[in-house]
Amino acid sequence: MNEGFHIGKYLTQIIEFKKLKRSEITSSMGVQYSAFYGYESRPSLQYYILYRLCHAMKYNLFLDIANTLPADFEHNSKLTTAKDDLIKQLQDENQKLKWENDLLKEIIVKKG
Numbered sequence: 001m002n003e004g005f006h007i008g009k010y011l012t013q014i015i016e017f018k019k020l021k022r023s024e025i026t027s028s029m030g031v032q033y034s035a036f037y038g039y040e041s042r043p044s045l046q047y048y049i050l051y052r053l054c055h056a057m058k059y060n061l062f063l064d065i066a067n068t069l070p071a072d073f074e075h076n077s078k079l080t081t082a083k084d085d086l087i088k089q090l091q092d093e094n095q096k097l098k099w100e101n102d103l104l105k106e107i108i109v110k111k112g
Helices: 007-018 022-029 033-041 047-057 061-066 082-111
Strands: none
Touching: 007 033, 007 047, 007 061, 022 033, 022 047, 047 061
């Protein structure tokens, strides 16, 4: 297992990248500055704190965390996103276009 993901450091990176104000985040969460700065120094945080941070920052930390996991890990496939649905639609369309392309090549070869 990779122990390299430090949520506090990642939180700091997101705040800097999005140019967020810690005062606005702490106000939205209803926590003291000292508590918030404590979050940034901790390698892990409770789910509820992460959930509140997501709402306060309007940023999906959970998706970023999930994307650090290997693609072959199981997940609840019933919980699909619009992006997942679009990917499936494009894969189906791509398959159909490949079939049509092969058919057209076959017709050209027979006529040629």
